[in-house]
Amino acid sequence: MCDWTGKNVLFASGFSGIGFQMMHQLMQREKLKMLGIVHRMENVEMIKKLQAENPDVKVVFMQMNLMDKVSIEQTMKKMGQMMGNIDVLVNCEDVLLDKDVETTIGINLTAMIHVTMKAMPYMDKSQMGVGGVVMNMSSVYGLEPAPAFAVYAAAKHGVVGFTRSMGDMHIYQKTGVMFMTVCPGLTNTEMMMNLRDNVTWEHSEHLVEVIESAKRQMPEEAAVQVIKAMEMMKNGSMWIVDMGQLKEAMPQMHWQM
Template sequence: MFDLNGKNVVYVGAFSGIGYQVAKMLMKKKISHLIVMSRMENMEMLQKLQSENTSVKVTYIQVNLMDHSSMEHAVKQATGVVSNIDVLINGAGVLADKDMETTVGVNLMGMMTMVMLCMPYMDKQQMGHGGIVMNIASVYGLEPAPAFPVYAAAKHGVVGFTRSMGDQQHHQHTGVAFIVVCPGLTTSETILNLREKSMWGQQSYVDEMIETMNKAKQQTPEEVAMNMVKAMEINKTGAVYLANVGQLKEVMPTNYWHM
């Protein structure tokens, strides 16, 4: 079990939905520092988070996940606040298949870049003490998404990257566990106006795909956040979890090829 008490946590993502709820739950775990990296500052949310636990230092750092220099600067600022990072949560997500560059850039490239920039401050062989990297993918990182193939490709990439980095050979040397959580459909702004976000939205047959998504049972951001914290505490490197309608289930991907 991973003890969050006294840990330095960096959360990368928006202040709304799952992001806010997981940050709120972490504040109750007696962590030491919470650093929120987001594109836009939200003073109201920052104040609400700080009020959850005044003994935890909450810091906001602006970051643009489409800009490498912005990410470098953000990590430099973060490590000016804390000497090492114990937990990195990559929670930024964009569903916008019409803009392939942003969809892949934020969901996949930004996440991988952030991991590599933070690793020296997590790796026990460098400046870190070990810890956890948690990446948030999607159920569409496990299954096809016919209406959103670009988003599915990016989220499949998140799962593949996390499983690869979560290999025991990495873990035994770095002390950093990699975990990916794949939420099912969750009540949030992301799933509003789905047809407008699909590159195939002008095709009449896409209506049926969108309708299937709209009819699916949704979960609350609080339910996802609760299961994210649970997965952190389990601390199983390379684990892939499906978080759906309040349940956390480990997924066991099939390996078709062995060296």
């Protein structure tokens, strides 16, 4: 099980949704050392609210453009140097804009890869780190097809593939860094608004109607389960978080060397 005592936790996340609810809940861990947030826009009021929840935990925000590799590199270097080492990295930036392929792939997948690789020197026990955990936010659409949101599904399948690959035992033995991915089901977040405007193509009306009428979990209850999955400390694992319940997703092997 994960011990949060003295840990530096870094979120690549906005100020809403599951990621922000995770921050709230982690701030209740009295022994946490530092909470870092990197995002394209600062929300001063939300940062103050987080800090007020636990004055003993230092909350730090740095602005970062997820569509700019140089911005990611510079920001992660500053954050890593400030923290000294990064114990936990949570990548939970999430956008659904299928008509904008570059942004959908860029934020959901490419940025996640860049952030992770730039954090690794401050996590890798063979470099400046002491090991740790990387939790990458995918989706149930990273496990199954999403005909209405094919681009989003492609990005989230990429998140699963990257995380499982980085969770290889050889990498863990060298770095001490565990990789895990969580796949939330339908969640009542801002991303669920205006679904009809964000489909891959126009032949999706019925598919969107089904999604809009389906039950959704609340971000707060999903966050509880994501943290629980992280605390399992199971390298290479995939977890489905749906309707406030946690279940491990077991991959099926189709090919092996």
